[in-house]
Amino acid sequence: VKLTSLLSVGLGLNYTLLKSKYEALINKRYYRIKQHLHYVGVPINLYFRLVDRSNFYFYANVGGSFEKGVSASYKMSSYDAVAYNIDGDMGGIQYSGNVGFGMEYKFIPQLGIYLEPNLVYYFNSELPASIRTDQPLQVKAEIGFRFHLNNN
Numbered sequence: 001v002k003l004t005s006l007l008s009v010g011l012g013l014n015y016t017l018l019k020s021k022y023e024a025l026i027n028k029r030y031y032r033i034k035q036h037l038h039y040v041g042v043p044i045n046l047y048f049r050l051v052d053r054s055n056f057y058f059y060a061n062v063g064g065s066f067e068k069g070v071s072a073s074y075k076m077s078s079y080d081a082v083a084y085n086i087d088g089d090m091g092g093i094q095y096s097g098n099v100g101f102g103m104e105y106k107f108i109p110q111l112g113i114y115l116e117p118n119l120v121y122y123f124n125s126e127l128p129a130s131i132r133t134d135q136p137l138q139v140k141a142e143i144g145f146r147f148h149l150n151n152n
Helices: none
Strands: 007-011 014-026 029-053 058-079 085-089 095-106 111-123 135-145
Touching: 007 058, 014 058, 058 111
Parallel strands: none
Antiparallel strands: 007 029, 014 029, 029 058, 058 085, 058 095, 095 111, 111 135
16 A cells, blocks of 8 residues: 555565475484475565656565464374374464565556565564574565555
8 A cells, every 4th residue: 555655555465385304303213204384474564665667666675474373284204114194283473574675567557566585584483393493584585466455
């Protein structure tokens, strides 16, 4: 939503799937584990327009996101053929903050395609261990479609 000619705020909805493979020693048995963590989130960003050329824009952004852990699944198999599948709900919220730059091309006044590299920091949470736990500061790049609600 456009606030001024140079400033706008964005609110979105996203889905994230984190997949990982690792080995673990559990009850004196080594397992190969495949982990799938599913999240649904709401990002909120403030956008500062830097360059405005016809339908092409460059901007800086700062914001954050909160993501609800939806489900987790684990496929565990040992070297001596013992296997388990574990599926379940995942409680908790993952909070993050981000800063970055982006570019957008508007096809029509209400719809554009964007590319947005960001530096993101994931704060501690009670969610299962993942890349976000091991490396909380990450570089992330998004590409997608952006819908504009007002163009005043």
